Amino acid sequence: MAKDIQKSCGLDIHKDFSIATVLERGKDGKIQKRFERDDDGILALKNFVLEQKCEVVACESTNDFWMPIYDCLFDKVTVIVGNARDIKALNHKKTDKIDSEHIAILALNGMINPSRVFPKSLRDIRSLVRFRHRVVETRSIIKNIVHSILSSELFQLRNSLSDIFGKTGKTVLRGITEGRSIDNIIERFPERMKKRENEFREILKKQISYDAVLKLKLCLNIMSEIDNSIKFIENRIFNWAYTNRKREMELLMSVPGIGEISAVTLIAEIGDFNDFPTPSKLASWLGIVPNVYQSANKYYSSTITKRGSKYARWILIQVAHVVAARTKKNKLRAFFNRKKPVIGYNKAIVALAHKIVRTIWSLIVNGNCYQDEYNFSKEEFKPSYSVELEEISIDECLSIFVQAKSALTKKDPDKFNLT
Incomplete structure (x- = not known):
């Protein structure tokens, strides 16, 4: 010191x-x-x-x-x-x-390096973002239980649907738990799925035990409550993000693979990007750089340090997977395609996550949206949050009421007196 x-x-x-x-x-x-x-x-x-x-x-x-x-x-x-x-x-x-x-x-003796301590308001929103992450993990556990129940009953719904918790899957599961007939369940299918009526009739002929139906019903009810809770949490998170960090949200979401949840998670976990003088410092703080050991002329490099926020690293890896598998042609995906044959898929994903960190640091610090030689661009979308009304105290409510009453009862000479 x-x-x-x-x-x-x-x-x-x-x-x-x-x-x-x-x-x-x-x-x-x-x-x-x-x-x-x-x-x-x-x-x-x-x-x-x-x-x-x-x-x-x-x-x-x-x-x-x-x-x-x-x-x-x-x-x-x-x-x-x-x-x-x-x-x-x-x-x-x-x-x-x-x-x-x-x-x-x-x-x-000045031997402790101080950690970065965020302002209380940012710590509160970071805690809420992490709470959402845990709630989503809980929902995943319930989904796995549903898969286990169906598997034990030899009800092969997953063979016909890529996601049994999509619209069609939930229609089937709700129909089973509510005791509906096969015809009634199929009538509720989306139009595009009705052409596969015969396939689903064969699946729905399978009888499920009473205990399995009871467990499925409880799981679906729990999932419904969790879904509502997640929407409520996300609404509060997005209101904060678009109110306080709107420009950073826009810059982050211009990057391939980064959506609203990814952007707000990175903002909550990283805080002020300007605290880091270089993108390498940010990557090091997030623990997404390799361990390095050097002795004499020998240099060793191993797995990443994992010293920073595990939530930020997790979301960066998820973004890297999205870029590698789902995005249109762009510079980041081209980087992954070059690295994959050389170091393998998993290491290439981590390398891509590291490059994404460096990219977002540059965008936030310089205030520019993402651009590359492939002219990558995202479609415009409406922010998925609703504006929260500001809380008003009882005294403020009474004051507003008194003023409104005074205005309504005040006589205006230019108007007819209706009293």
Whole structure:
């Protein structure tokens, strides 16, 4: 760090409590204290740090447990949130008190590289984006259960439909759980599927046990609730994105393979792109660069570091798959096609994800939409969100009502008096 630190506080933060250790340069001994991780405990910790006149407070980025403490202290004292992997690598013992003291020693000697801490508003939306990701994973689990139920009953619907949870598939599943006849189910098919009537009649002749029907019904009901929840979450996320980061959304969605969910996830996980002076720094922070080891004249390169946000890496890999398989001819797809014969499909996908990171950094920092020599362009689409009405307090409602009543009862000399 720029100046010598004379007094530091190390925090070992857990779900229910925190251990604080204060060390002062040139003095033997230490001050250690335990604080509960609740409102009173965090306030007591704040007062303790200020009373001890600590110049810096350091902790590990353990889950999200550090956030309330950071929000309480960051405007009073320098707070360093360090990467847990780096801090643990320098220690050989493991108790809460030793961890706390060890962090204080590292902070006192300026040996902790501060992690990027997003503003609270961005942390909140990032948490919501990650929550949506987990909800979608839960829906996938329910879908797998449905596949398992149908497979155990030898009901081969997946052989005729690429997605049994599409419009036709849901019509079949709902018809089975509601006890409809074969004719009634087929009548509800989309027109394009009715030409395959005989094929589906053979499938629907298969009898399914009562228990299987009951489980299918419960699964479909759960999926319906999850779908509604996902729509609600996405509406809030997109409202925030188009209100606060509309230009960045437009720039990101000009890139092949990036849609609304991909764009808002990258914005939430990366934050301010200008924090990174070069695209290589961004790729390194996201952990989508190879591990490098060099000794003497030997140079080794292995798998990617995976040090950054796993959600950002996951969405980048998904975007790379979309570019490789589904997009029209463009520069990114041409890059993948060149790499695939040389290093194989999987490595080529990771290399493409790395190139996408460098591309989006350039677009956001320079404020330009994606363009290449193949004149790639996307079709215009309507943003999939609805405008949320701003919340109005009771006092504001009463004030509006009083003003409206006054305006309605006020006599206008130019009008007929109807009272």
